[in-house]
Amino acid sequence: MSRPPERLTRLARKALTAVLGRGEHFAVVGDLEELYEEIAGEKGPLRARAWFWGQVVRSLPAFLFHIIYWSGVMIRNYFVTTVRNIRKQRAFTFINVVGLAIGLAACLLALLYIRDELSYDRYNLKADRIHRLSVRLFRQGQELNISGAGAPVGPYLKEHFPEVEDAVRFREEGSIRIKAGEQSFRETRAVFTEPSFFNVFTVPLLRGDAATALASPRSLMLSRTTAAKYFGRDDPLGKALLIDSKQEWTVTGVFEDIPRTSHFHFDLLLSFVSLDLESDPLENSWMSFNYQTYILFRDGASPRPLEGKLDALIMSRMAPEVQQSMGVSVEEFLKRAGMRIENRLQPLLDIHLRAGQGIAEFEANSDIKYIRIFTAVSLFILLLAVANFVNLATARSSGRAREVGVRKVLGSARRDLVGQFLLESLVFSLLALFLAIVFVWLALPLFNQLAGKEMVISALVTPGVAGAVLGLVVTIAILAGAYPAFYISAFRPAPVLKGELAKGAGGGSLRRALVVFQFAVSVVLIIGTIVVFRQLRHIQSRDLGFNREHVLVLDNTHLLGPRAVALKEEMLAYPGVVAASLSGFLPVPSSRARMIVAAEGDPEGSTAPPIGVWTVDHDYIGTLGMGLAAGRDFARDRGTDAAAVILNEAAVRHFRFDEPVGKKVILSDFEPDGGKTVQSEFTVIGVVRDFNYDSLRSAIEPLMLRLGETGSRLVLRVKGEDVAATIETLRHKWAGFAPGEPYEYGFLDERFDRMYESELRTGRIFGTFAGLAVFVGCLGLFGLAAYSAARRTREIGIHKVFGATVPDVLRLLVHEYVVLVAVANLIAWPVAYLMMSAWLRDFSYRTGIGWAGFLATGAATLVLALLTVGAQSVKAASASPASTLRFE
């Protein structure tokens, strides 16, 4: 009789034992082996093996039924035990579940946020085939991203490259005024574009014909909302609109509103042919980057070959233009300016998160950085909650050791106990998940405000997300349940039942490590929040070089033409107004033209980098409260000031002037009809102290102020009291001067604060989550303290019998946690320091990291921990020893 091959038997044994388990079915294994050997003896091992596996397969349904039936019974038992445990220990269940629910809610919110961020521009059916042309300009170590291309680039690529299916160009129009019937509107989201827009992007057309709607000059299309705004229920098709009070345009179509998750939102599409590029050589140039151009590639075509050819192509096309206008070759021009240009293709789906804030971006993009911060922070909170769970469960292990001992004596196998603990953990996790969903539902409006979004909870109800969330919850349940499950189930019954282990409270070092971890994370988050807000305050309270308080800005004054000056005079006569100035330029970021300005006699002047040139009036510097570092302000009584300029200090450094006043600079400008360069000479009469006019992330750049009367805004310095009356007076006057035109005003400091929205947002998110983290941490600490106090009831009683006072006992109970929190702080500080230094490096004007914040955080966490632990301990310490000792 041949022995069965050892391997098969062992495998079979293992499999059978695993399936049958419980020890009671080992006889079956023996039986099987016996039969197996018999068949192997009669018909050979091969047949035996076939028989064996045949048996396995045929028995499978019955086995499965058996397993499910019996585990069903077991699971019912687990549930009963779980419910009993929950009832018996309501407070701990509450702490466990609420802590975990907060962690899960944070994760769910992060998930919502990330999904939303990743969904940008995916509404386009051809999204993966669309690329945007972008230019990277390297100049003296600085990099500048421009999301535009020259006007001829798009059509050229479409014509000469077979892989390009279509191309569409945009040209931004800034703000326009639309007059529909008697009403006047200001529109800031208008753009010139071509009919191919509707082929490249998936924007449904509601009225009109995609092919012809934008084909003729002075035709425009409206978004659904805009059409309703202008015409109500009337059919907008064929209606006339007056743009900027002079041109009449015809509505040729209505398109569906562009989804929120798009990197652009247009309300009006103006026909591209209206730009009449053919008659404007300056605009229709390969050298400009004014046209956002999107390329639609054919299905399956790779954009890489085209991208590789772009640099050479654009250089060769730019060459004759440069030669003509500058008189040098393009290579020479770039070399002199120290510039390098790279042309890139940017995938549409990368724009929202990875394009950054380049020039000619339609709207402010988000940043992948925020997704990372967000994910990390919410994962940390989840980790904290899981740590709580493990902590409390191990702490309770001493309380449950006896239960485990009894179960073992009564015949529980270890796996039954593991199952029991894991199931308990799963029940807790599912409860927490349910609670978390309620939390998310409650917190979503607030969170939307915080994140600047309009997310809905139903976005989570997809099979993928639901699966991921359930998977996460089960994983957490296993992770959180694993330690107690395997640690406690390994207790040996005899010593436990004799009471030897009851006091041991195993897992102490793990518990301590987890407390340290929790507090370290909380401390990092708190310090992060403090530094973010410190930096914000630093920015907001910094001396900006001008006074931004009480400055009222009225827009659209260019509509009045020369009468704007009269309005200014009338407002000055009003007692609430201190000073007034007409200028389109405000010291807040906006897209402004730069011009080539050279110091007189500079041989490389014509290739100097362009600097900002602002047109202001005589009262500008005074009204905004800027200071002069040298020279004088513009003066009305000097006729020569038309040829005078004031530089800022950065410009003085830029031109390397030692004695700036009296120096001459040359401004190169293009003639209005294009082509020719005109140069005009200006004399420097003064130097204004540097003032911030761009984001404080960047340093102050050279700037030149010159006189001009084209003020598109009226800037008023008003008295602090009764600003409302001033605004009302201004409205009244405006209505008199420009009947029917929109009254738009704002305060300079508000416009200034808008620059820091993303920092404010980061700050608030950080703050909220840090608060949550601390709360979860304290929740866990509270539970732990309660347990340790309860466990040491007898010890405390004995201490008191021997004369310990309440403070003595408190010290005893609190001591351990104080040390843990102190250690957590010591670990967290360097981490927080490194993280926040990295964040601060982004700013040109940054605050110090502020050690006071660190110390304050340390003190605050200590106090919090003391309060949490203390509340429990006081109760334990003041209990009468007679009542606590009686039960022993």
Place this chain on the structure above:
Amino acid sequence: MEMLTKLEELILLSVWKLKENAYGTTIFRHIQSVTGQKLSLGGVYFPLERLTRQGYLRSYYGPATEERKGLSKRYYELTETGLEALQDAKRVTDVMWSGFAAGRALAPKEGR
């Protein structure tokens, strides 16, 4: 009276026939040799389990032997209930089968 299935009947009978040597393998082999049918092991173990739970059989473990590498055999024997059930089954079967002659698979003719 609860009716036994054919298989249960066969199993109970095998246990009775095999006396002290009634355990999984022998029962399985016995039924297979008498009926000449291929059985699945599960088809024997589960009825065995069920019959035991219903009280027709009781089982005990034999001593661990070297032959089975330390896995002892699970022996079965009939209980009183089991025996009664078999007797009931026999009576029913006998009544049902009476008058049937082997080899003549025709219904009895009238007037004979």
